[in-house]
Amino acid sequence: MIVTETAEKIKSMEIRGAGRIARTAAEALRVHATGCVTNDPVTFRWEMEAAAQTLVATRPTAVSLPNAVHIVMAGLKDAPTAREARDGVIERATKFIETSREAVGKIARIGARHIRDGDVILTHCNSEAALSCIVEAHREGKKIEVFATEVRPRNQGLVTIRTLNAAGIKTNFIVDSAVRSFINDVDLVIVGADAVTVNGAVVNKIGTSQVAHSAHEARVNVLVAAETYKFAPRTILGELISIEERSGEEVLPDEIARTLENVTVRNPAFDVTPAEYIDLIVTEEGAIPPQMAYIIIKEYLGWGIEEFHKAFEINTKHEE
């Protein structure tokens, strides 16, 4: 029940934001494990795997979701009893939720160091991690001003300006297409991430790559705030991040779209910003240039190319 409900809320974006999705999925697995009363470890594992699959299938782009599920489910296979398996899931889920929250606090403090007194910052979409840096810089007494975009079609910019307003930060609210007109008034761009690939490309809300492109052209630094669990291990194998395309109705009501027989409404929710347009990625483990993404995947997520070989039993030795 909790799993289906949570999955629905993630799909409909009632629960959104890559970090929040991950924590909510971990919480759903924790509750599901608690309520799964079987004494048979195999049945328990099957039930948990089905729940994990339902959650992961909700939104395909934010890698925080499969990473969180992977962390919570790790070791389930080796638990000798259902009880140990259940305790393990509960423990890992609790720890994940806790460290995810702490990570945002650490990112805030590290990110704020890169914001100077007097800076004008532009942010796109609504990222808890990106906003935490901005709010922390303000809290430290730096006099800052923000440009926040509207973020069509789901208007996450509204959530952003409410947070900035509540924190007492001077904010300008602009439509997405006004970014280039204002970029010369901006000192620093700060955005979040739904996924970071091994080559340092950042997948984030649609429009981020246009923002980063404008910033690059205007020589404005781009900082990405992302917890280590938003880095995508499978990109080591050359796997691409799939970009979610949501219903066209979010962009144009169906009753209008229906009258335009030659028009197809397209609604990709994310885009890819290449590493060359990004100056720094701030993680809870420190700030890194995007080209160092592999280090995060290997050292902090524990996925090196060797782990993939082991996991998929790829035989790297030639037969004699």
Ligand code: RI2
């Ligand atoms: P935090 C959001 O996706 C935005 O793209 C945002 O930049 C990113 O997740 C990271 O958000 P959506 O759920 O985890 O709005 O930093 O599609 O909050």
